[in-house]
Amino acid sequence: xxxxxxxxxxxxxxxxxxxxxxxxxxxxxxxxxxxxxxxxxxxxxxxxxxxxxxxxxxxxxxxxxxxxxxxxxxxxxxxxxxxxxxxxxxxxxxxxxxxxxxxxxxxxxxxxxxxxxxxxxxxxxxxxxxxxxxxxxxxxxxxxxxxxxxxxxxxxxxxxxxxxxxxxxxxxxxxxxxxxxxxxxxxxxxxxxxxxxxxxxxxxxxxxxxxxxxxxxxx
Amino acid sequence: xxxxxxxxxxxxxxxxxxxxxxxxxxxxxxxxxxxxxxxxxxxxxxxxxxxxxxxxxxxxxxxxxxxxxxxxxxxxxxxxxxxxxxxxxxxxxxxxxxxxxxxxxxxxxxxxxxxxxxxxxxxxxxxxxxxxxxxxxxxxxxxxxxxxxxxxxxxxxxxxxxxxxxxxxxxxxxxxxxxxxxxxxxxxxxxxxxxxxxxxxxxxxxxxxxxxxxxxxxx
Numbered sequence: 343x344x345x346x347x348x349x350x351x352x353x354x355x356x357x358x359x360x361x362x363x364x365x366x367x368x369x370x371x372x373x374x375x376x377x378x379x380x381x382x383x384x385x386x387x388x389x390x391x392x393x394x395x396x397x398x399x400x401x402x403x404x405x406x407x408x409x410x411x412x413x414x415x416x417x418x419x420x421x422x423x424x425x426x427x428x429x430x431x432x433x434x435x436x437x438x439x440x441x442x443x444x445x446x447x448x449x450x451x452x453x454x455x456x457x458x459x460x461x462x463x464x465x466x467x468x469x470x471x472x473x474x475x476x477x478x479x480x481x482x483x484x485x486x487x488x489x490x491x492x493x494x495x496x497x498x499x500x501x502x503x504x505x506x507x508x509x510x511x512x513x514x515x516x517x518x519x520x521x522x523x524x525x526x527x528x529x530x531x532x533x534x535x536x537x538x539x540x541x542x543x544x545x546x547x548x549x550x551x552x553x554x555x556x557x558x559x560x561x
Numbered sequence: 562x563x564x565x566x567x568x569x570x571x572x573x574x575x576x577x578x579x580x581x582x583x584x585x586x587x588x589x590x591x592x593x594x595x596x597x598x599x600x601x602x603x604x605x606x607x608x609x610x611x612x613x614x615x616x617x618x619x620x621x622x623x624x625x626x627x628x629x630x631x632x633x634x635x636x637x638x639x640x641x642x643x644x645x646x647x648x649x650x651x652x653x654x655x656x657x658x659x660x661x662x663x664x665x666x667x668x669x670x671x672x673x674x675x676x677x678x679x680x681x682x683x684x685x686x687x688x689x690x691x692x693x694x695x696x697x698x699x700x701x702x703x704x705x706x707x708x709x710x711x712x713x714x715x716x717x718x719x720x721x722x723x724x725x726x727x728x729x730x731x732x733x734x735x736x737x738x739x740x741x742x743x744x745x746x747x748x749x750x751x752x753x754x755x756x757x758x759x760x761x762x763x764x765x766x767x768x769x770x771x772x773x774x775x776x777x778x779x780x
Contacts, residue, residue, distance in 0.1 A: 400628070401628075402625050402628045402629065403624050403625060403628060404623075404624070404625050405622050405623070405624045405625075406621050406622060406623050406624075406625075406664060409619070409620075409621045409622060409668075410621065410664065410667045410668050410671065411667070411668065411670070411671030411672075436666070436667040436670040436671070436708045437663050437666060437667045437670070437704065437707055437708050439707070440663055440703060440704070440707045440708075441660065441663050441664070441667070444656050444659055444660050444663060445625060445629065445660070447655070447656060448629045448630070448655040448656045448660075449628075449629050449630065451630070451655040451656070452629065452630030452655070453630075471706060471707055471708060471709040472706075472707035472708070474706065476706050477703060477706040477707040480699060480702040480703035480706050480707075481703045481707070483699040483702070483703070484659060484696060484699035484700045484702070484703045485656065485659070487690060487691075487693065487695050487696040487699050488656055488658070488659045488690055488691035488696040488699075488700070489655045489656050489659075489690060489691070490690040
């Protein structure tokens with residue numbers, strides 16, 4: 343029962359989680375989702391990260407989001423960091439992380455894996471309500487009742503700042519992989535556009551982490 | 562806020578639910594899922610039922626189930642009513658109803674509909690754990706936290722037997738539509754193969770209902 347399935351989007355958080363899971367569990371697999379995202383390059387990043395970590399990665403196609411309504415991650419609208427009428431950025435796909443978790447659980451079900459690991463985080467996040475810990479607790483309950491299994495959802499980054507997440511990558515020895523290969527940019531610019539919300543959070547965290555390392559060395 | 566979205570698979574239960582919702586809510590829409598099901602004819606049934614009921618029906622494509630593992634509803638295995646190692650029939654797609662509910666909620670989110678109606682039922686059912694009331698309560702919580710909305714999941718058939726559901730259709734004046742147009746057979750045989758679990762439950766319920774009507778008339 344010491345196997346885990348990591349939701350590997352290819353971004354900073356999930357990449358760090360993969361290395362965390364490799365340390366905690368004896369067997370690790372990854373799962374990623376091809377949902378028509380504008381920043382599809384993250385899937386290439388996920389593939390390379392999994393290869394480097396010697397982890398099997400399965401890709402689940404999801405063609406449903408477009409039919410559900412408009413949002414800038416899968417639709418035509420431009421990515422914007424301004425909040426919409428619902429007080430959320432227009433990159434919000436309602437329930438996206440919930441749906442990913444359900445697919446991950448259904449996939450894990452068939453393989454008898456009960457540990458699901460994801461980079462959900464309610465500190466330096468984009469305000470998505472499906473990243474919050476309470477949501478995950480309710481999800482765990484819904485999945486466990488609905489599938490008659492006892493899954494555990496692990497979100498080791500839940501209360502970490504982006505700076506802390508960079509520090510964790512450093513600790514886990516995967517700082518270079520995260521820095522050079524993981525992809526966060528919502529606009530799909532390899533290396534980052536530097537302007538979207540995902541890039542801004544990532545860069546600020548890295549700068550803060552590097553400064554803290556530097557000031558530690560200086561003192 | 563008096564709008565409802567009905568999960569209309571095209572089967573007996575969801576068809577009855579559609580007519581129930583039309584009585585309870587002032588505005589009703591339907592949603593159905595094209596997930597590669599072997600019994601795809603149910604989607605034709607759903608379309609005809611929605612037309613008859615003058616209800617708009619949206620179809621969401623789902624191409625993900627095949628990649629999740631094997632089951633007889635979307636895979637190659639033959640439909641069987643025998644229980645597998647997990648004590649469930651091999652028509653069980655883990656979390657299928659959960660995923661449908663999430664997609665329905667995401668769809669409703671964009672349209673500002675908060676009432677979701679489904680034919681989930683824990684009495685005369687196939688043993689799927691995602692049809693139970695506890696699962697739905699947990700789902701409601703997960704959806705509401707994850708999407709930051711207050712959805713209500715209505716499952717008016719939850720504690721009814723199949724016989725009761727036929728009686729409800731009679732009461733709602735939709736007995737003929739349910740009987741002649743709705744499709745339940747897992748093998749996709751129009752009119753029913755008469756042998757799969759869905760057919761067996763449906764037919765037994767109808768026979769019981771018709772006998773009760775007959776004996777009521779005779780006394």
